[in-house]
Amino acid sequence: MSVEQQGMVRSNERPAAAFNGYLMLLVLLAAVAFAVWLVASGIPAEGSPEPVILAFVIKLVGAALVAGVVAIGFYMIQPNQAAVLTLFGSYAGTDRTEGLRWIWPWIGKSKVSVRANNLISDRIKVNDLRGNPIEMAAQVVWRVVDTAQALFDVDDYKAFVTVQIEAAVRTIGARYPYDDFAHADVTLRGHHEEVGAELRTELIARLQQAGITVDECGFTHLAYAQEIAGAMLRRQQAEAVVAARTTLVEGAVGMVEMALAMLSEKNVVELDDERRAAMVSNLMVVLCSERDTQPVVNAGTLYQ
Numbered sequence: 001m002s003v004e005q006q007g008m009v010r011s012n013e014r015p016a017a018a019f020n021g022y023l024m025l026l027v028l029l030a031a032v033a034f035a036v037w038l039v040a041s042g043i044p045a046e047g048s049p050e051p052v053i054l055a056f057v058i059k060l061v062g063a064a065l066v067a068g069v070v071a072i073g074f075y076m077i078q079p080n081q082a083a084v085l086t087l088f089g090s091y092a093g094t095d096r097t098e099g100l101r102w103i104w105p106w107i108g109k110s111k112v113s114v115r116a117n118n119l120i121s122d123r124i125k126v127n128d129l130r131g132n133p134i135e136m137a138a139q140v141v142w143r144v145v146d147t148a149q150a151l152f153d154v155d156d157y158k159a160f161v162t163v164q165i166e167a168a169v170r171t172i173g174a175r176y177p178y179d180d181f182a183h184a185d186v187t188l189r190g191h192h193e194e195v196g197a198e199l200r201t202e203l204i205a206r207l208q209q210a211g212i213t214v215d216e217c218g219f220t221h222l223a224y225a226q227e228i229a230g231a232m233l234r235r236q237q238a239e240a241v242v243a244a245r246t247t248l249v250e251g252a253v254g255m256v257e258m259a260l261a262m263l264s265e266k267n268v269v270e271l272d273d274e275r276r277a278a279m280v281s282n283l284m285v286v287l288c289s290e291r292d293t294q295p296v297v298n299a300g301t302l303y304q
Contacts, residue, residue: 010209011148016085016093021074021100028070035063072105080115082147094147112147116215121165123221126173128188133225134178136188138169140203141216149211157210164206172199178224188222195219256280 038060077083077098085092086108095101096114103109123137142161144150150157172195173188180187188195196218203214260279 011091011146011152011211013094013146013148013211016083016095016103018083018085018093018095018097019102021076021102024070024073024102025100028067031063031067031070035060035067038063069105070102073102075101075103075109077101077111080113082112082114082144084110084112084147084151086110091148091152110151112144112150114144114147116141116143117161119161119165120220121162121169124166124169125225126170128173129175129177132178133227134173134188135221135223135225136169136173136219137221138165138199139218139220140165140214142203142207142212142214144211145213146211149209154210157212160210161207161212165203168199168202168206171202178222188219192219252284256284 038056043056075083077095079098081098083095083101085095085103087106092107095103118139118141120139121137123135126134126136128134140161144157154160175198176186176188176191176195178187179189186194199219200214200217203217207214
């Protein structure tokens with residue numbers, strides 16, 4: 001269900017009608033200079049005509065009022081920073097222009113950083129696709145791209161990012177197995193780039209309503225949970241031993257076949273079935289043994 005179907009109107013960032021602060025600084029200096037000139041030119045003496053005194057007071061108060069209003073409206077925007085402006089609770093636009101800026105004093109200002117933020121999530125326990133408990137943690141580089149959505153569509157966009165990262169990590173962790181000993185499926189441990197790209201896609205979709213995008217993400221911790229880590233380690237060791245033995249036996253069988261074929265081809269020796277079986281047995285022992293084999297010299301024949 002979309003945000004609009006749920007009854008919430010999505011905010012959209014738009015430029016604010018702010019002014020150049022340096023020009024307004026000149027206005028402030030002019031107002032102060034005018035007030036100083038009024039005082040320096042002479043305060044009307046006692047007994048002066050009432051219109052003269054009234055005109056002096058109006059000019060002085062006006063200059064002070066202008067200086068006060070202009071002085072209150074200044075604010076500064078640093079690089080990769082934005083100011084969200086509100087007028088009596090209504091969104092009035094976002095100012096992204098760097099430097100000294102000015103806006104009417106009755107307009108509220110909330111500064112939002114649009115710099116890249118780096119967040120490393122806490123380690124969380126997740127059940128993978130096969131139900132094995134695993135521990136996962138992710139590193140995410142995110143930034144605000146729509147200041148209006150970040151401030152007005154979610155209550156606290158930084159807390160929102162933290163919660164959504166945890167939810168996305170849980171979703172991705174439950175979507176794939178941690179490892180596949182048959183190497184037939186996509187796994188969390190064996191396909192970091194592919195799974196990381198899917199995590200980024202998941203995060204972008206979750207954080208879109210807060211006006212936030214994800215530049216980069218990946219897993220900083222990925223391991224079996226402590227309660228099954230020992231058993232899984234023994235299983236991995238056993239699988240590795242079986243794979244090594246399989247490769248060794250396949251190679252040994254190939255070498256024995258090659259040796260028998262070359263002996264028969266070059267007529268080095270005539271081998272009956274019993275001698276062939278004995279030779280195959282000896283070669284397999286030599287090739288598959290984990291230790292150096294010691295030759296035994298047969299002084300007689302095979303049949304004595």
